Amino acid sequence: MERFWETKSLDEMTRSEWESICDGCAKCCLHKFIDDDAVNEATTTAHVQAGEVIHFTNIACDLLNTKTCSCTQYAKRTELVPDCVQLTQENLKDIFFMPPSCSYRRLHEGRGLPSWHPLLNRKKKTAMHKAGMSVRGKTVAESEADLDRFEDYIAIWPLEDID
Numbered sequence: 743m744e745r746f747w748e749t750k751s752l753d754e755m756t757r758s759e760w761e762s763i764c765d766g767c768a769k770c771c772l773h774k775f776i777d778d779d780a781v782n783e784a785t786t787t788a789h790v791q792a793g794e795v796i797h798f799t800n801i802a803c804d805l806l807n808t809k810t811c812s813c814t815q816y817a818k819r820t821e822l823v824p825d826c827v828q829l830t831q832e833n834l835k836d837i838f839f840m841p842p843s844c845s846y847r848r849l850h851e852g853r854g855l856p857s858w859h860p861l862l863n864r865k866k867k868t869a870m871h872k873a874g875m876s877v878r879g880k881t882v883a884e885s886e887a888d889l890d891r892f893e894d895y896i897a898i899w900p901l902e903d904i905d
């Protein structure tokens with residue numbers, strides 16, 4: 743297979759090339775919160791300013807199939823979940839909302855694709871799950887979480903990345 747991700751920028755990719763860069767880890771389907779020292783309470787993410795930190799939690803969107811790590815309502819996702827963050831070639835400026843291991847973020851930062859990426863593993867997610875780089879087995883469903891105590895769900899593992 744042509745390693746198009748090594749010769750093209752994210753901007754230059756075709757739609758199907760762009761789609762195939764997504765590793766399907768589902769870390770972007772986790773709830774995230776902004777922590778700002780200047781504000782007493784953490785807020786849900788919409789915008790991030792300088793000095794603010796994004797915390798990931800292990801709370802997953804209810805529409806996520808946590809075994810396959812895929813969206814059960816992919817076609818209607820932005821309609822059903824208004825704050826579903828969809829990274830596109832048009833909103834690359836929002837890439838910092840993504841976890842460090844996000845394949846788009848890796849390419850954007852010049853770090854290349856990791857060895858566990860599906861494109862390097864016959865389009866299968868097995869190597870990614872085995873490397874512990876997806877959300878499989880680590881989440882609690884949004885409908886079962888106590889969102890008033892979101893700080894109890896803050897997780898470090900979504901920030902991990904391995905080559």
Ligand code: SF4
Nearest residue numbers: 764765767768770844
């Ligand atoms: S974090 Fe990035 S690579 Fe992983 S599923 Fe989300 S968009 Fe795809």
Ligand code: SF4
Nearest residue numbers: 771803806813819826
């Ligand atoms: S709607 Fe689908 S893609 Fe969006 S956060 Fe939920 S599970 Fe993920």
